[in-house]
Amino acid sequence: MPEAIRTGDWLRRWAQVIRNSRRCDTTRGWPEWGGVDLWTKDGLARGLLQGHSGGINCLTFSPDSHLIASASSDKTVRVWNAATGTVWHILEGHSDNIRNVRFSSDGEFLASCSADKTAIIWHAGTGALCSKLEGHSDTVNDIAFSPADDNMVASCSADMKVGLWDVSTRVCSRFLTGHSDTVNSIAFSTDGELLVSGSADTTIRLWKTAGSARGILKGHLLPVNSAAISPDNKLVVSCSDDETVRIWDAETELVKSVLLTGTAFRSVCFSSCGRYIETDRGLLDLDLFSPVSPANSLVLQKPDFTAFVAKDWLKTTGKNTLWLPEEYHATSVATYSGVVVLGHSTGCVSFICF
Numbered sequence: 001m002p003e004a005i006r007t008g009d010w011l012r013r014w015a016q017v018i019r020n021s022r023r024c025d026t027t028r029g030w031p032e033w034g035g036v037d038l039w040t041k042d043g044l045a046r047g048l049l050q051g052h053s054g055g056i057n058c059l060t061f062s063p064d065s066h067l068i069a070s071a072s073s074d075k076t077v078r079v080w081n082a083a084t085g086t087v088w089h090i091l092e093g094h095s096d097n098i099r100n101v102r103f104s105s106d107g108e109f110l111a112s113c114s115a116d117k118t119a120i121i122w123h124a125g126t127g128a129l130c131s132k133l134e135g136h137s138d139t140v141n142d143i144a145f146s147p148a149d150d151n152m153v154a155s156c157s158a159d160m161k162v163g164l165w166d167v168s169t170r171v172c173s174r175f176l177t178g179h180s181d182t183v184n185s186i187a188f189s190t191d192g193e194l195l196v197s198g199s200a201d202t203t204i205r206l207w208k209t210a211g212s213a214r215g216i217l218k219g220h221l222l223p224v225n226s227a228a229i230s231p232d233n234k235l236v237v238s239c240s241d242d243e244t245v246r247i248w249d250a251e252t253e254l255v256k257s258v259l260l261t262g263t264a265f266r267s268v269c270f271s272s273c274g275r276y277i278e279t280d281r282g283l284l285d286l287d288l289f290s291p292v293s294p295a296n297s298l299v300l301q302k303p304d305f306t307a308f309v310a311k312d313w314l315k316t317t318g319k320n321t322l323w324l325p326e327e328y329h330a331t332s333v334a335t336y337s338g339v340v341v342l343g344h345s346t347g348c349v350s351f352i353c354f
């Protein structure tokens with residue numbers, strides 16, 4: 001550990017917060033499952049709240065950043081006040097591990113998907129279950145609202161299909177087929193006209209929401225975990241188990257640039273301002289991406305992260321800022337403005353304010 005980090009006053013306060021916030025199992029020495037720690041970067045503890053009883057698979061902010069939703073292997077979704085860390089709703093309805101949770105574009109609704117082969121639409125304000133979508137024959141890995149119509153959602157599954165649903169009727173209007181392995185992610189373009197899916201078959205597919213195939217992007221060496229379309233529909237970003245993030249030309253279907261990350265991200269998307277790539281580990285600056293050379297050889301560059309969580313460290317502007325003890329290693333990360341939220345395998349959700 002660097003000397004400045006090890007001896008800094010704020011880090012000693014941070015270590016004290018960890019000691020004070022633990023509700024320890026004396027036989028195992030880590031916090032009981034389900035805690036929610038809220039602190040600031042200078043070590044000011046703001047609360048310890050009860051939370052999930054299983055690991056955190058996904059964290060996502062509402063569009064206005066006032067709420068954050070967490071999806072867990074304990075079969076529940078929890079909706080939190082992002083400013084205070086207090087829980088607003090506990091959403092129960094799934095019968096197995098919840099893989100993902102997403103807000104609608106206006107923040108009024110939530111969609112969750114699960115290993116129970118279903119997706120559920122919830123009212124974010126009341127916590128009421130609005131619709132349960134049934135039709136996939138295997139785990140539903142991802143779910144997305146159309147930005148153009150909150151009544152339309154897309155899902156993808158280990159059954160190798162992408163589904164398009166009418167929420168009001170709970171009917172799947174069409175299944176899109178073409179992938180040859182588990183489909184891990186699904187996302188709409190900002191105008192709602194296109195879909196992009198990423199699969200364990202190592203490919204990314206573009207679809208028209210009307211139902212026809214648009215194109216196939218090939219180049220990843222291992223399963224694609226996530227893909228998304230840029231706000232102008234010209235680019236696609238993807239991440240893979242091959243530990244790269246790639247940016248593609250949506251028209252030519254050729255890779256434009258590649259970033260070697262040294263870790264396999266689970267999710268990527270373009271920020272609304274277009275300057276960053278949002279990932280499940282934090283933010284990547286687009287300036288970090290190396291272009292593909294004229295000879296089509298991939299020039300890889302190590303990243304300098306803006307706000308990023310590695311295994312042991314929270315990094316800001318590429319520098320180790322906050323050391324994370326083993327029990328605080330993150331399984332999912334969400335960032336918004338000066339807030340970094342970490343989900344942990346114990347079921348804890350930690351809020352860190354910068």
